[in-house]
Amino acid sequence: MRDRGIFITALLATAILGGTSGYSQDNLVMNDIAPFVGEDISIEPRLLTVKDVEQELKKKPSFIKSKNDISEEISPLEQMYSARIVADVQQFGYEMFGSKSRPQNSLSRGAAQDNLILSIGDEISVVMRGQKQDSQTTGITSEGMLVIEGLPPIPAAGRMLGDVRAQVKSEVSKLYNTDVFLSLAKISQINVLVLGHVKNPGRQTLTNMDSVLDALMAAGGIDKTGTLRQIRLVRGGKTMLIDLYGLLVYGSDGIDISLRSDDKIIIQPVGPTLAVSGDVKRPGIYEILPALKANWDKPEEKSQKLSMNDLLGLTGGVLSPAAHRFLRMDITDKGTEYIEEVSDPSARIFSDGDILNIVRGKEKREGTVELTGNANQSGIHALADAETLSDLLYDDSVIGPETYPLIGIIEHWNKSSMSKKLTAFMPKTVLNGEDDQKLEDGDKVYLFSQEQIENLGKPDPQALLIEASLGANEPENKTTAIPQNLRQFLIERSVFVRGAVREPGSYPVAEGADLESVLSVAGGASLEGNTRDIEVTSAPTKGSRSERKTYDIASIDPHTIRLTAGDTIRVNQKFRRVEDNHVLLIGEIKNPGTFDLQPGDTLGKLLARAGGITDDAYPDGTIFSRESERKREEMRFKSQAQDLELRLGNMLSQKDEDKKPDPEAITTARQLISQLKQTEALGRITVEADPAMLNSQPQLDILLESGDRIYIPKRPLTVRVAGEVLSPAALQFRSEKKPRDYLNEAGGMSYNADEERAFVVYPDGSAQPLAVSAWNHNAVFVPPGSTIVVPRDPKPLSFIDGAKDISQILANVATAAIFADDIRNDR
Incomplete structure (x- = not known):
């Protein structure tokens, strides 16, 4: 039997030369660097001196690694086993020689122990x-x-x-x-020779206080091509085999032997190996001992055979006490790999090249229920303590803040159908002791928040993620997503609340919901809501048609009115909802400001209420902005921006480089898209605002709407030039001036100007193209208060095939920006 505590096999070898006393230190015969072969290490060597060895080292034989090699590199053994296992696996034990390896020629320090062997020079x-x-x-x-x-x-x-x-x-x-x-x-220094598969082979300067491990650290550590289990320590003609697994696996301190002067440490190639993978505490590639002819009956076997229990001892055991499958992977000399279940853990069947793969069975939790969602005490609960819903939800402290009271879900695994079964319940009635349900092993109880229910009908969170990835804005209200199967279950059980309530919408309910509870979660009836006139339309069922009933909950207890999924509740109004209807009147007005509206109010009446216009007012230049037109204009800008983005994306995705736009054109397109998104919509309409004209021709007096903005400017003596000119300005009006004169006074057109599409916007908001060519002799008259607009040349954007008229877009952007500034600056 092997003693796990001591992993040293002392082999007495006869001296190669009968008398070595005649040799000096430099002529020391190195007869024992030959590889270990079987049980007999006394072989006929070739005589080598230390100088011979040093010369051989300079040649860098194939079994010696260079100094640049590091233990973290993937070795051929690791590559081979990883490919077979289809998972990364590392050789065991070599990490001890990693970055913490002892620098060469550093000497040991510390108090000397009584077992220190003294030497000459101490x-x-x-x-x-x-x-x-x-x-x-x-x-x-x-x-x-x-x-x-x-x-x-x-x-x-x-x-x-x-x-x-x-x-x-x-x-x-x-x-x-x-x-x-x-x-x-x-303490005197000693010289130790470290050879073989180490990072820095050669002579190491150490002390008597150092051990074999210290020498290996000084040599940079053992390469992954070197053995950890058959390290040869040669001293005075005798050889000892040191097995580092005694220290690494079992913590034995008997293997780290103190050094003496002229000791030689030889690291041979790594021996037979096998791998252990899967659910063990220390998976890896382990070196095993070779088969010695004196100890094994079958000479064809090249390594010792180990049992599954032996391998589990090397790895520290399995990760958990759960059931496991133990698979042996064996590869033949023809390259065929076989996999078999290990039935006898003590059978010695594992040898060189084998793999033990341990697969842990899935743990099954029993005797529990789980509370999840909007709950303060979410998590696993023992079924013995929560046999019913009332045991689990025993008071308000269990549920989370703002828990939705009308529906929760129990998710149960149906063993017979092998599928999930969902059951609805009302948290409110459970907490009030009015209802209860029995729970079973493995049940999962879901509670939902008010915010989750409010967002139930909104786009699926996954769709929002996709939308966000395409550049759209992320949703402002981020809530915990409800699983898709539960979302559908809740939507199917919704009732619909409409009319004069504070929060109309759809609300999922469990069986037993009543009108009072549904109206409560909808915020109750609003001020104008008529609780004596509430319509309840029942959903059609099999064999019956939909019915509509009217209830007066002032005389009927709403708790007695039961609702089911699909029902619709409408609270009618007893008077019209109070709304804030107002308009804004600014500019040259005697009493400017915000005015409330009544049905039938017109612009003429509004001007009269404001005390009329001032003597400097210019009613022909009135800017009348209507909210409905602003919204339409804003939608048009957004639509144009999206259209341009789509066309630009299509052009950039072209595989043909010749068809792709140049970087300057791309930058121009993106600037225009940004302008369209940021431009403030004006929503201007042309109106008559002169009080005298409105009195004489009342049919021109426009009816006002809530949200209208009216700006009456001061009588101008200028003509404004804007857009692609060198110096945009407001220039003095003169009747004899032509459009070209104003453009010249503004410095002329810029390089990016579109001369052919210049236009004038008259004071009342109407527009007309300008003919500014030198050949045109019928120039357009430009009255005071007008604005000449020179749009940007659309040629850099001509690569966008199929896009809307770029010239129109550029003109709209320029005009909207100009007049929006007029209103903003006068507030």
């Missing part, structure tokens, strides 16, 4: 106290003796520090009333 500090007072430091002589004044020479080299200390105390005890204190003052 210095000992000796302090005597008592009748004899003395303090001295003496070295171990070349003869291996410790010479202390007043004491006979004491043999020290090759002995443990504790033994030497005991002998010195014994000698000092012969002196009267004297104590002695002995410690190691200086």
